[in-house]
Amino acid sequence: xxxxxxxxxxxxxxxxxxxxxxxxxxxxxxxxxxxxxxxxxxxxxxxxxxxxxxxxxxxxxxxxxxxxxxxxxxxxxxxxxxxxxxxxxxxxxxxxxxxxxxxxxxxxxxxxxxxxxxxxxxxxxxxxxxxxxxxxxxxxxxxxxxxxxxxxxxxxxxxxxxxxxxxxxxxxxxxxxxxxxxxxxxxxxxxxxxxxxxxxxxxxxxxxxxxxxxxxxxxxxxxxxxxxxxxxxxxxxxxxxxxxxxxxxxxxxxxxxxxxxxxxxxxxxxxxxxxxxxxxxxxxxxxxxxxxxxxxxxxxxxxxxxxxxxxxxxxxxxxxxxxxxxxxxxxxxxxxxxxxxxxxxxxxxxxxxxxxxxxxxxxxxxxxxxxxxxxxxxxxxxxxxxxxxxxxxxxxxxxxxxxxxxxxxxxxxxxxxxxxxxxxxxxxxxxxxxxxxxxxxxxxxxxxxxxxxxxxxxxxxxxxxxxxxxxxxxxxxxxxxxxxxxxxxxxxxxxxxxxxxxxxxxxxxxxxxxxxxxxxxxxxxxxxxxxxxxxxxxxxxxxxxxxxxxxxxxxxxxxxxxxxxxxxxxxxxxxxxxxxxxxxxxxxxxxxxxxxxxxxxxxxxxxxxxxxxxxxxxxxxxxxxxxxxxxxxxxxxxxxxxxxxxxxxxxxxxxxxxxxxxxxxxxxxxxxxxxxxxxxxxxxxxxxxxxxxxxxxxxxxxxxxxxxxxxxxxxxxxxxxxxxxxxxxxxxxxxxxxxxxxxxxxxxxxxxxxxxxxxxxxxxxxxxxxxxxxxxxxxxxxxxxxxxxxxxxxxxxxxxxxxxxxxxxxxxxxxxxxxxxxxxxxxxxxxxxxxxxxxxxxxxxxxxxxxxxxxxxxxxxxxxxxxxxxxxxxxxxxxxxxxxxxxxxxxxxxxxxxxxxxxxxxxxxxxxxxxxxxxxxxxxxxxxxxxxxxxxxxxxxxxxxxxxxxxxxxxxxxxxxxxxxxxxxxxxxxxxxxxxxxx
Numbered sequence: 001x002x003x004x005x006x007x008x009x010x011x012x013x014x015x016x017x018x019x020x021x022x023x024x025x026x027x028x029x030x031x032x033x034x035x036x037x038x039x040x041x042x043x044x045x046x047x048x049x050x051x052x053x054x055x056x057x058x059x060x061x062x063x064x065x066x067x068x069x070x071x072x073x074x075x076x077x078x079x080x081x082x083x084x085x086x087x088x089x090x091x092x093x094x095x096x097x098x099x100x101x102x103x104x105x106x107x108x109x110x111x112x113x114x115x116x117x118x119x120x121x122x123x124x125x126x127x128x129x130x131x132x133x134x135x136x137x138x139x140x141x142x143x144x145x146x147x148x149x150x151x152x153x154x155x156x157x158x159x160x161x162x163x164x165x166x167x168x169x170x171x172x173x174x175x176x177x178x179x180x181x182x183x184x185x186x187x188x189x190x191x192x193x194x195x196x197x198x199x200x201x202x203x204x205x206x207x208x209x210x211x212x213x214x215x216x217x218x219x220x221x222x223x224x225x226x227x228x229x230x231x232x233x234x235x236x237x238x239x240x241x242x243x244x245x246x247x248x249x250x251x252x253x254x255x256x257x258x259x260x261x262x263x264x265x266x267x268x269x270x271x272x273x274x275x276x277x278x279x280x281x282x283x284x285x286x287x288x289x290x291x292x293x294x295x296x297x298x299x300x301x302x303x304x305x306x307x308x309x310x311x312x313x314x315x316x317x318x319x320x321x322x323x324x325x326x327x328x329x330x331x332x333x334x335x336x337x338x339x340x341x342x343x344x345x346x347x348x349x350x351x352x353x354x355x356x357x358x359x360x361x362x363x364x365x366x367x368x369x370x371x372x373x374x375x376x377x378x379x380x381x382x383x384x385x386x387x388x389x390x391x392x393x394x395x396x397x398x399x400x401x402x403x404x405x406x407x408x409x410x411x412x413x414x415x416x417x418x419x420x421x422x423x424x425x426x427x428x429x430x431x432x433x434x435x436x437x438x439x440x441x442x443x444x445x446x447x448x449x450x451x452x453x454x455x456x457x458x459x460x461x462x463x464x465x466x467x468x469x470x471x472x473x474x475x476x477x478x479x480x481x482x483x484x485x486x487x488x489x490x491x492x493x494x495x496x497x498x499x500x501x502x503x504x505x506x507x508x509x510x511x512x513x514x515x516x517x518x519x520x521x522x523x524x525x526x527x528x529x530x531x532x533x534x535x536x537x538x539x540x541x542x543x544x545x546x547x548x549x550x551x552x553x554x555x556x557x558x559x560x561x562x563x564x565x566x567x568x569x570x571x572x573x574x575x576x577x578x579x580x581x582x583x584x585x586x587x588x589x590x591x592x593x594x595x596x597x598x599x600x601x602x603x604x605x606x607x608x609x610x611x612x613x614x615x616x617x618x619x620x621x622x623x624x625x626x627x628x629x630x631x632x633x634x635x636x637x638x639x640x641x642x643x644x645x646x647x648x649x650x651x652x653x654x655x656x657x658x659x660x661x662x663x664x665x666x667x668x669x670x671x672x673x674x675x676x677x678x679x680x681x682x683x684x685x686x687x688x689x690x691x692x693x694x695x696x697x698x699x700x701x702x703x704x705x706x707x708x709x710x711x712x713x714x715x716x717x718x719x720x721x722x723x724x725x726x727x728x729x730x731x732x733x734x735x736x737x738x739x740x741x742x743x744x745x746x747x748x749x750x751x752x753x754x755x756x757x758x759x760x761x762x763x764x765x766x767x768x769x770x771x772x773x774x775x776x777x778x779x780x781x782x783x784x785x786x787x788x789x790x791x792x793x794x795x796x797x798x799x800x801x802x803x804x805x806x807x808x809x810x811x812x813x814x815x816x817x818x819x820x821x822x823x824x825x826x827x828x829x830x831x832x833x834x835x836x837x838x839x840x841x842x843x844x845x846x847x848x849x850x851x852x853x854x855x856x857x858x859x860x861x862x863x864x865x866x867x868x869x870x871x872x873x874x875x876x877x878x879x880x881x882x883x884x885x886x887x888x889x890x891x892x893x894x895x896x897x898x899x900x901x902x903x904x905x906x907x908x909x910x911x912x913x914x915x916x917x918x919x920x921x922x923x924x925x926x927x928x929x930x931x932x933x934x935x936x937x938x939x940x941x942x943x944x945x946x947x948x949x950x951x952x953x954x955x956x957x958x959x960x961x962x963x964x965x966x967x968x969x970x971x972x973x974x975x976x977x978x979x980x981x982x983x
Contacts, residue, residue, distance in 0.1 A: 002056060003033040004063040010044055016190030019046050019076035021055065023062040025069050034059060041076070047193045049077040081188035084201035089177035089219060094168035096226070099267040100241065104167065104226045107237055116158040116209045116233045123149045158207040160233040167228045169241070170221040176234060178218040209235030224262075241266045242303065246278060247311065251347060252380050253339030255284055257295075259309040261302050268303065271295040278314065283380065288315055288341070317342035322352050324359045324389070330462035333361040333390040337376065338383050349373055361390035362465035392468070395460035400473040402452045403508070407440040407499060415439050418498060421513060424578075427481040431509060436500035442493040442512060449510075451475060451489040477507030484510045497539065514539030518575065522553040523583065528652040531559055531587035533568070535575040545575050554587070559653045562587045579714030592650035592660035600668060600700075604629060604637045604693050628706060629693045630721045637674065637693060638700065640683040671701025690722035690740065704741070711747065712737060730764070733771070749774065749788075759794070766790075770804075779811065793855065795831070802827075802835075804844075808854050812927075822846060828854040832927035839936030841953075851927040851943040851961045856920050863914045870907045874900060928971070929959040943968055 006029040009022040019041075023032065037055050041047075051074075058073035065071055096104055126148055131141040170176055185198025211227075212234055213220045221227070225239035240262035247256045255278055271292035278284045295314070302309050320340030326333055335356065340346045352373065356364065369389065376384045410418065420434040442448060457470035480486060483494045493499060493512045502509035516539040523532045531554070535545045550568055564586050571581045631637065647660035670676065675688040685700065687693070692703040706721045711729035719725055723741040730747030731754060737743055740757040748764040751771035762782040766772055772788040774780055779794035786803040790796050795811030804824035807813055812831035815822055820836040824844045827833060832850040839846045877900045884893040922944065929941055934953050941948045943961040948968035958971040 002059040002063050003031055004059065004065070005029045005031050006062065006065075008032055008037065008040065010040065010046070012046075012191060015196070016192055016194065017078040017080060017188070017196070018074055019050075019191045021058050021071075021073050021075045023058060023065075023071045025062060025065040025067050025071075027067055032059065032062065045192045046076050048189050048191045049079070050191075051075055051077075076191040078190045078196070079188040081196045081198035082186035083199045084185035085182040086201045087182045087204050088180050089204075089206065090180050091166070091177045091229070092175060094170050094174070094176070094227070096168050097241075099270075100169060100226070100239075103239065103263075103265050103267075104169075107226060107239065108164075108167065108228060111237070114160060114162055114209060114228070114230065114233055114235055116160050116207045116235065117155045118158045118207060119153050119155055121151050121153055124152050126150045158233065160207055161231050163230055164228050165230050167226065169239075170224065170227050170236060172221055172224040174221050175217065176212065176219040176221055176227060176229070176236075179216070205232060207233045209233060211236030211238065239263050239266065242269060242299070244269055244274065244299075246274070246282065246314070248282065248380075249313075251339050251377050253315075253347070253382055254341045255282055255289065255314045256311040257309065257314040258311050259299055259302050261299075261306055261308065264303060266303075268296065268299045271299075274314075284315065290314060290316055290342075313342040315341040317344040319345040320347035322347070322355065324355050326463060329394075330464070330466075330468070331392045331394055331460075332388060333359060333463045335387040335389050336383070336385045337373070337387070339377075341382075347377065349377060356389060359389070361463050362392075362461075363390050390463050392462045392465075393460040395468045395470045396457035397471040398455035398457040398473040401454055401475050403449055403476045403478060404452070405440075405449045405501075407442060407446065407448050409438045409440045409501075418515075421498075421515070425482050425511070425513075427511060431481065431500075431502045431511065433513075436502050436511075438501040440499040440501075442497065442499045444493060444496045446493045446499075447490050448484070448493055448499050448512075449491045477504070479504050479507065479509040481509060481511035483512035483514070495539075515542055517542040518545040518549075520545050520549045520553050522550075522557045522559070522586075524557050524559065524653065528654055528656070529589035529591065530585060531557065531562075531653055532583040533571050533581060533586040534583055535571060535581040537575050537578050537580055545572065547572065550586075559587050560655045561651060562589050562653050564588065574714050577714060582710065582715050587653050589652040589658075590650040592658050593646075593648040600638050600640050602638045602695065604631055604635065628721075630706070630723075631687045631690065631693045631702065632722055633687055633690045635687045636684060637687055638685045638695075640685070641681075669699040669701075671699065673702035673704070674700060692721065692723070706739075712752070724758070733768075743776075749782075765800075780809075796829075808858075810853060810855055822848075828857075830854060830925050830927060832929050834930045835932070837933040837935070838929075838931055839934075839939040841936060843936065843938035846939045847942070848929060848939070849942045850929055851924050852921055853923065853925065856917055860914065860917045860921060863910055863917060867907065867910050867914060870903055870910065874903055874907070877903065924961060924963055927961070931955075931957050931959075941968060 004023065004025060006026040007024045008030075009024075011020040011022060012018070013020075021037065034052075034055060037059070038052075041050060054073055054075040058071055058075065061071045061073070127145055128148070129143055130146050132144045133141045182201050185201070187198065188196035190196055208214050208219060211221060211223050211225065213222050219234060221236050223236060223238050224241070225237045227234060227236045229235075242262045243260045245258045247258070248254070249256060257274070274295060275286060275289055275292060278289055279286070290313075298309060298312065318338075318341045321336075321338040323336045324333065325336070335352075337347065337352060353370070356366075356369065372387065373384075409415075415438070418439060419436060440448070454472035456472050459470050460468040462468055478486075478491070480491070483497070484499075485492055485494055491510060495512055495514050497515040498513045500511045500513055502511070518538040519536040521534040521536075523534070525531070533550065533553075538544055547568070550572075554563065567584060567586045571584050571586065574581050649660050650658040652658060670685065673688045673691065675686045677684045677686065687702050689702055689704060692706045694701055694703055703723075705724045705726055706719065708716050708719060708725070708727045708729070710716070711732055712719060712727055712735045713732040718736045718738075719727075720736075720738045721740070723739065725737055725739040725741070725743045727737070727743075727745045727747070731737060731745055731749045731752040733751040736753035736755075737745075738753075738755045742758040743754055743756040743760045745754070745760075745762045746764075749762050749766045749768070749772055751768040753773045754760055754762075754775070755773075756776045756778070758776065759778040760774055760776040760780045762774070762780075765783040766774065766785040766788045768786065768788045770787040773791070774785075774788060775791040777793050780790055780792045780796045782798055784798055784800040784802070785805050786801075787805065789806045790808070792809040792811065794809065795814060796807055796809050797814040797816065798820065799817040800815070800819040801821045801823065802813070802815055802825070803821075805827075806825055807827045807829065809828075810830045813822070813827055813829045813833045813835075814820075815833075815835040818836060820834075821840070822833065822835045822838045823840050824846055826847045826849075828849040830850065830853055833848055838848070877896055881893060881896045881900070884896060924944065927943075931954075934955050935950060935957060936953050937949070937951055939949060941959060944966070946961070946966060946968055948959060959968055960971055961967075962969050
């Protein structure tokens with residue numbers, strides 16, 4: 001145990017929070033140990049916060065101390081009292097609106113120093129005159145000067161720190177700050193165990209300035225305006241901002257606007273925010289409201305005059321409307337009501353009621369109708385459409401009709417032999433060959449079945465109470481496929497063949513499969529020098545033509561020489577592929593060569609008449625045939641030369657010899673489209689125009705029009721011609737016409753390519769399944785088009801519908817007939833569109849762009865691809881140059897630099913061209929979209945990157961692009977009423 005000799009003293013500080021042990025070493029002194037020191041502490045009453053460890057530390061140091069040395073150690077510590085905290089103001093977040101900052105800054109600069117006053121009361125001696133009454137009854141009062149003490153209120157500047165801590169905007173009656181209570185103090189304890197009281201809280205010294213009121217809850221703004229505050233002061237400057245409010249009319253169809261002007265220098269509320277609130281809180285669209293310019297104008301006038309606006313209409317003017325109509329089946333009486341808005345004619349329910357009474361409907365429930373109309377009138381809805389006023393009773397349906405076959409079906413053995421054949425019908429995917437449950441032989445015009453007589457059901461009543469006759473029974477579901485038609489109650493075969501009967505999902509399915517063998521025909525010219533072969537391909541399961549049949553036909557025609565084996569082989573291949581062969585030359589005799597005279601030497605090719613060409617890979621190409629020769633103006637066609645050949649006999653196709661003789665003068669007619677030029681002893685013949693070169697029946701000429709008799713198919717091949725092409729039939733799928741002149745097609749165009757340097761006319765229409773491309777440097781005309789691409793520098797005209805097509809032209813798309821409907825697809829027409837209807841009730845997406853040069857847009861897309869290629873090439877050159885620089889290959893590096901410089905110049909040139917094209921594309925052209933009938937939802941119309949669409953069908957409208965507002969508008973909006981502007 002630590003102990004030492006000497007003297008001991010205990011020191012307690014003035015507050016009683018600390019006790020210090022003082023030990024002074026003295027060899028002659030008293031011995032001090034831990035228990036003894038503890039006894040002294042208890043005797044002195046030190047009981048709070050005593051540290052035994054501190055006492056031990058002091059004793060250890062005391063034991064080791066030299067004589068006369070003192071050891072001081074704090075051995076006890078009391079608990080310090082926690083002082084009370086003062087009341088304080090908690091400031092509200094009242095930011096300064098961005099729109100008011102300019103006015104606030106100007107006002108704060110004008111009154112730079114806070115004007116905060118305090119009032120104090122002091123006593124002052126005041127002299128004044130008084131009348132003092134006399135003690136005598138009849139003596140008048142005398143005036144005397146007296147002195148008295150009075151209280152006087154004196155204003156003087158408050159002791160504030162003028163530094164501004166915050167500014168903002170406050171509304172009258174709002175609290176700037178709320179008064180918060182302070183925290184009470186907490187007692188402490190001295191080392192003697194006595195309680196120590198905390199210091200009291202200091203009072204809050206805060207100086208409210210002008211416009212600020214102090215109450216028990218905090219600092220209250222006495223007026224609206226800007227405030228600024230420091231650490232111990234706050235003041236409010238009077239500045240009332242403008243206020244506004246939106247409300248609804250009694251029928252909730254008109255949005256009303258109230259505006260109270262404030263300080264003249266306050267910013268007018270942003271009209272777009274008011275319009276946005278109208279949409280968010282009241283559901284009004286921008287189209288229903290007056291424009292922001294009009295709203296700004298009336299607020300400005302209100303501020304200038306100081307007069308408030310009391311509930312003025314913010315919605316556009318619209319007259320109320322109502323109609324009472326009957327459904328197409330006369331079973332429903334329907335009411336449509338539209339509330340008026342703005343300053344338009346209001347809805348008057350009395351007039352609606354009178355129209356309902358005058359309708360003549362039977363069974364009207366006037367009580368319910370009145371309640372529903374009042375609910376609508378006081379509700380938020382603008383329109384009440386197709387409200388059911390009255391309903392009749394539908395008639396019932398009679399007994400269903402039955403179907404009876406009128407043909408004899410094949411027995412099982414014959415059915416098995418014929419159930420599978422060839423047809424190529426589109427319906428084969430759903431109803432494959434061989435799955436028919438029955439077959440019957442039919443001829444064209446055969447009645448294959450009939451329906452039983454119709455029977456009517458029970459009658460009903462219409463909405464007026466009139467009787468509606470009963471409905472006949474349902475016809476059985478009979479699906480008609482290829483080659484079957486219905487006339488009244490009879491079903492008739494349209495071709496000779498086999499009637500196939502299938503079991504469909506909802507009933508029976510009928511189809512007639514053609515069935516006929518191939519037909520072979522040989523024609524011999526009158527001079528027996530040329531023979532033509534015609535093959536009509538088989539139908540359905542009929543047998544194909546073969547060589548033995550052709551040989552037999554040649555034999556029957558008496559042909560024994562001059563047979564062209566290659567032509568027969570080609571004809572069999574074409575026929576075998578399912579295409580007809582018509583008047584193909586398969587045999588040619590040898591004419592005698594007469595001595596002397598002149599002869600003609602052909603320079604231009606003559607068509608071989610072959611229905612096939614062999615490609616370099618050895619593949620047979622039946623689409624590109626050698627049927628005619630197309631030449632250009634100025635081509636050398638032939639030369640007329642002196643004949644120096646010896647005479648040689650000839651023969652005809654029957655083998656009869658033809659003797660040679662002295663040649664007469666050259667008997668040949670040269671047409672007006674061939675130019676002759678003499679050169680020595682020869683005459684050169686040139687094409688005077690582009691067209692088809694013909695040399696037949698001793699006549700040489702150029703035809704400006706190439707005529708295809710029949711269809712453009714395997715019998716004719718593709719057509720590539722330098723002039724005009726006329727087709728008496730149709731252009732079949734997979735074939736093409738490329739003409740430098742006009743193209744005229746009497747039939748229709750399937751999935752084909754037709755290109756013209758002039759105009760294209762297709763008499764019957766275009767049905768392509770999305771694969772036809774029709775392009776013309778002038779115009780395109782047809783009856784209708786379905787799933788085709790039509791490209792024209794001029795206009796595109798159709799009588800009937802344009803369905804799901806891609807149309808691009810620099811003229812106008814015109815759909816001129818009553819059925820001229822534009823449904824689906826994409827149209828880009830510089831001058832716009834004229835159509836009966838656009839879109840359909842199903843909402844098919846139909847896109848239209850107008851008013852810009854879309855051929856320029858094509859060039860922009862082409863140039864953008866070229867610029868991208870150049871930039872990629874430059875990136876590759878940079879990579880190459882970096883590699884060559886590392887390798888030190890200066891020669892190739894210099895070549896790469898030159899190539900890069902060349903490409904950069906090309907890039908600059910193309911970029912400038914692209915810039916010019918984009919400027920040209922932004923040019924607007926006079927254009928419009930005219931709809932004679934209805935434009936439906938799902939239609940999207942674009943011009944200059946602005947879009948128009950509708951959520952409800954609209955009738956009889958014309959859309960234009962307004963260059964002033966940059967919007968697509970209805971033509972009726974182009975000239976707004978006086979005093980109004982388009983929103």
